[in-house]
Amino acid sequence: MTDYFTFFGLPRQLELDEGELQKKFYELSRKYHPDRFARATPREQQEALEATSVLNDGYRVLRNPVQRAEYVLKQDGFDIGEQRSKDVPPELLEEVFELNEQLEELRSGDAEAAGPLRQSRDRFLGLLDDVDGELNQRFREHDAASESGARRAVLAKVRGVLNRRKYIRNLVNEVEKELSAH
Amino acid sequence: MSTFQIDFSSVNTRRIVGIDLGTTNSLVAFMDLTGPVVIPGADGERMVPSIVSYPEGGGVVVGNAARVMLIDQPDRTVYSVKRLMGRGVEDVQDEIGLFPFRIVAGSESVLRLELGGRTLTPPQISAEVLRQLKKNAEAYLSEEVTQAVITVPAYFNDAQRQATKDAGRIAGLEVLRLVNEPTAASLAYGLDKRKEGVVAVYDLGGGTFDISILRLHDGIFEVLSTNGDTRLGGDDIDNRLLTIALEDIASEWRQDLSHSGEAVQRLRRKVIEAKEKLSYVPVTAIEFEFGGRRYQREITRDLFEGLIKDIVDRTLGPCRQALKDAGLTPEQINEVVLVGGSTRIPMVRNAVEALFLAKPHTDLNPDEVVALGAAVQAAILSGDVEDQLLLDVTPLSLGIETMGGVVSKLIHRNSTIPASATETFTTSVDGQRNVLIHVLQGERELVKDCRSLARFDLMDIDPLPAGMPRIEVRFLIDANGILSVTARDQRTGKETTVEVKPSYGLTDQQVEAMIQESFEKAEEDFQARQVREARVDADAILAAVDKARQSDSYWDLSEDERQAIDAAINELLMVYHGGDHHLIRAHIGKVDTATRKLAESMMNTAVQSALKGTKI
Structure with missing residues (x-):
């Protein structure tokens, strides 16, 4: 598997300059895109297709912090x-x-539960912002760590934050689904 | 380091054309030195109606000529076939009522239509339109055309894209790229100026609706999101008007015309005319005559807008979703481009303007802008245009069926293509040799709510205890938005054979057979056309002789001469209905010889009377 950081020629860091990433993405697209090889040999076309799929898959992964x-x-x-x-x-x-409890009330037909549920949702959305702040903090710690043991220690913490984030995200999604259904 | 430039100009001489294969009309364009240009047909028309007719006596008629047949021979003539591309029988049940053609029983995965004794699939019918465009381009450019870029609705699924590619192959065109219609339109717009910013392209065509949002940056056209509805278009608007007109007539005339192919087609022309007028005037009328009776109805723009409001509204949902997927608000859209004839309707324009808070661009003809963009893309592929590049996305998520009929998504919608995903599969029974993977497209959770794309059979797996084999499967969507699947045994590194069973569409062998058939038919069709042309010439000479018989010159001929003419004419009439155009031509020649003296004598008489100054 091609390493995305290497492919983009970017340092292996969790904090990433999105503008720089986009610039590289456009640059590499111009170089590898199948449109550039429409009249090349089948082999070259296949290589262009492979390279561009790695490029696109990598861009999708790298530009999203999570x-x-x-x-x-x-x-x-x-x-x-x-x-x-x-x-x-x-x-x-x-x-x-x-x-x-609020979700249960709404599901059992109590329309008045919607108000408090919205408030709860907003509180969790606020928590999500906090989590993202924490994530950025960990990203910086990770990138600053010079020694691999320390780096792994930070990564373990990053994993914890990501799990919490995913948990809250799922919760909010569930609430929103329920709110829009009622 | 010394470098030298390789001159590719000799390699690139062969032109690639851009084709807009539309529901209602199709166009072909190419890149001139001055920019993209639409190529007219022999009749001077730039749009070829996407109508194909299989007249009695063989042959195929396409375009404006076929439009006439739509009324004369409705059961042998197909329109809007794009709506049937890549679909199964159950998909079209609710629409088929509006189509006069017959669907052949037993066409499960691919629709087959019966037209004048021939059984044809939608790709074969579309291929006739493509063949006509190819012919037009070849006549115009005076060179053979074998490579093309063809546009498809952005929201077309894999089967619909594959069907379009198949149509190209059957028509003898190598389809170098399928380009999404709204993206193509943005290319046509972005070409002249070095534009930057975010553009929304709203494309309401004859049968499909697309919305695409793009970021333009330094010649790169990056699609951020796309959405749409492949069953929403101008046809639906026509049908609304058609329905009320048919109802009116049913109550006024006490006659249900909806089963008369000819009446419906004539009436359809009339309501389309009324619809088109209403874009420019506040009130018009549908006027229709049939079987000696006359129907007239006034239509105001208000009434029309009331009829179509829900159709226009249905386009707004996909627009909002596309905005959301792009992570943008309406304020962040810098420009809006309108594509498709239906965007001439003021109500549509207003709705778009209200949603995106930007005045839509209309400087390019909405009927031509897609074809022009296809020509630009063709020039990008040929290397003639180097500074522009399109980065498009897949409109629908791709997933596989997992336990309990649930779809597990592998590639999400709006992923830039080419895109790929890799999954590892194993066996569930000892010694199992095959694994079947069911691939689907769509956004819903359950298999039954998504579109089955194909079943991929991983074959000849080494017999091992259950769970031991590890087959790495790679799903790859190419730049055309078409999926391919490859598999590899992780243990041995060996490629695993994958057999594809498309859910809707033709297998490779079927397409090959159709290409073969089209060669045979081409010979037959060519014969049929030659016969028809010979008969037209025969008709002309027979009419001329008939007229000449009333002249003095005819009676000035000797008895023998007159008999010779009669004999020649009788012989021509004998071969006239045969299928041999050589024989018809030979006898036209004989009539010509037999009447030469008569013709000369008539000519002299005409000249003499002219010289005498007698009245003409």
Whole structure:
């Protein structure tokens, strides 16, 4: 598997200059895109197709901070399975409990639960912002770490933040689905 | 380091044309030194109606000539065939009522239409339109044309794209690229100026609706998102008007015309005329005569807008979704481009303007802009245009069926193409040799709500205990938006054979057979045309002789001479209905010889009377 950072000629960092990434993406597109090889040999066409699919897949992963972090975690042998995001982060237990009650009320036909549910959702959206702030903080720590042991320690924390983020994201999605259905 | 420039100009001499294969009309364009140009047909028309007719006596008629046949021989004539491309029988049940043609029973995965004794698939019918465009281009450019870029609705799925590519192959065209119609339109607009910014392209065609949002930057046209509805277009607007007119007539005349192919086609022409007028005047009328009766109805723009409001509204949902997917608000759209004849309707323009908060561009003809863009893309592929590049996306998510009829998404919609995803599969039974992968397209969670694309059979897997084999499968969507699947045994590194069973569409062998058939038919069709042309010439000479018989010159001929003429004419009439154009031509020659003296004598008489100054 081609390493996306190498392919884009970018340093292996979690914080990434999006403008720079886009510039590289356009540059490499001009170089490899199948349109440039419409009259080349079948072999060259196939190579262009392969290179461009790596380029596009890589761009999609690298430009999204969450996917980028997951990519680095996976490469470093971390398990980023789905099941982890199902565990309620302990500090959220109480609020999640309350939210589930409101959801239950709405599902059982109590339209008045919608108001408090919206408030809860907004609170969780606020939490999501906090999590993103924390993620950025960890990204900087990771990129600053010069020694691989320290780097891995930060990555473990990044994984924790990502799991929390995924948990909250799913929760908000569920609430929004329920709100739009009622 | 010394370098030398390789001159590719000799390699690039062969031209690539751009084709807009539309629901209602089709166009072919090419890149001139001055820019993209639409190529007219022999009749001077730039648009070829996408109508194909298979007249009695063989042969195929396309375009304006076929439009006439739509009324004379409705059961042998097809229009809007694009709506049937890449679809199965169950897909078209609700639309087929509006089409007069017959669907052959037992056409499960590919529709087959019965037309004048021939059984044809939509790609074969579309191929006739392409063949006509190819012919027009060859006549205009005085060179053979074998390579083309063809546009498709951005929201076309894999099967619809594959069907379009098949049509190209059957028509003898190598389809170098399928380009999405709204993207093509943006190319035509972005060409002259070095534009920067975010553009929304709203494309309401004859049968399909697309919305695409693009970022233009330094010659790169990057599609951010696309959405649409492949069953929404001008046809639906026509049908609304047609329905009320038919209802009116049914109550006024106490006669249901909806089953008369000829009446419906004539009436359809009339409502389309009324619709088109309403874009420029506030009130017009549908006027229709049939079977000696006359129907007239006034249509105001208000009434018309009431009839079509929900159709216009249906385009707005996809627009909002495309904005959301691009992560943009309406304020961030710098420009709006309108494509498709239906965007001439003021109500459509107003709706678009209100949604995107920008006045739409209309400086290019909305009927031609897609073809012009296709020509630009053709020039990009040929290397004639070097500074522009299109980066398009896949309109629909791609997934595989997993346990419980759930779809697991592998490539999400709006991913820039080419795009790929890799999954590892294994066996569930000891010694299992095959694994079947069901691939679907769509946004929904369940298999039953998505569009089945194909089943891929991984074959000849080494017999091992269940769960041991590890087959790495790569799903790759190419720059045309078409999927291919390759598989590799991780343990041995060996390629695994994959057999594709498309859910809707033709297999490779079927397309090959159709290409073969089209060669045979081409010979037959050519014969049929020669016969028809010979008969037209025969008609002309027979009419001329008939007229000459009333002249004095005829009676000035000797008895023998007159008998010789009669004999020649009788012989011509005998061969007239045969299928041999050589024989018809030979006898035309004989009549010509037998009447030479008569013709000369008539000519002299005419000259003499002219010289005498007698009245003409």
